[in-house]
Amino acid sequence: MTASIIPTLENLYDVTQEHQDNRGYCTLLWRRGQLLVKPRGQVKQPYLPSLDSKRSLVECLQHSPVTLVSIDPKLGEALLRFWADACKEADKPIFLSIPTGNKLPNQPWRELQRLIDWIAAFVLLLLVSPVMLGLIVLMQIDSTGSLFCHEWRVGERGKLFQVIKFCSHNITPLGRWMGKYNLDNLPQLFNVLRGDMSLTGSRGWTLEDAVQLNKLPEIKASWEVESESHLLHLDSQTL
Known part of the structure; x- marks a missing residue:
């Protein structure tokens, strides 16, 4: 049985200014067992108070079909560490969404x-x-x-x-x-x-080094192109 990462609708949009930089303000995209965590963009998503607690996030990940978490370095070092710690407790692999041209090389030998x-x-x-x-x-x-x-370090293919x-x-x-x-x-x-x-x-890179990569030109992975159509909606019951 899966659990939803989406909180109850009570006071869902009643968000004060002090929460503007909280962890709940991120865009969650979902595709084939992979969860992509990105900064807020043009696609609006409501505040998710369950993401303010690592314990709540761990429980959501443990009871969800997520097999891999990919997180954008633009979220900053603090949030990278927050999600990495939660994924470790939930026993879910986490990767940094790094521009293809900047990943650590994976040589044939x-x-x-x-x-x-x-x-x-x-x-x-x-x-x-x-x-x-x-x-x-x-x-x-x-x-x-x-x-x-x-x-925390970032290794091959962006794995933390x-x-x-x-x-x-x-x-x-x-x-x-x-x-x-x-x-x-x-x-x-x-x-x-x-x-x-x-x-x-x-x-491997430190998280501080990895965050600096967002200043470089980004090459999106192919599975991110249709991300908007796979936005985690309020009626989702699978995460």
Whole structure:
């Protein structure tokens, strides 16, 4: 059974000025299991208060037939992170809608490169595992808090993934030392093993870098051309 992402009609159009930049103000387009999230355009869509809560959005995505979310970088870094976090909790893949000419290249020899990356990352993990264990012990002594933190990156074909890093607090001598020698990035070897990033190629864009792409000429994907006819309407019951 599917759930609707559209809220009840009560006070649907009673939107105050303070909500003008809220998450509910975006255009949702739907086609063949793919949800496209874009800024407000010429096609008007009412305010969707359910999008102001990550919990509500997660529940909607979990109970919907959405198989993939594509989000426009013009929405800004904050909204990209909001949707990415929600999609992660809902176990839905999320991609950035990047101009075709600006996507990270997908070379024909990519499968061979991935195999080489996997073997190299595995060997390196075996070699540096004593160092990583030592750093974990020192970090627990040096400061309190989480040992690992995650940062959203944009990889091949615009797919969003999270890199793993040591939460090195740079205000401490240990943190500054780890940052100086990039030791806080050692856990990213696990990202290489998962195929998120490469040791020899690109390691992905940050969300801040990705947002800058909206200044470049945009080449729309073919499935976006008929987007207006697939606008998520108020009477939709499938999302």
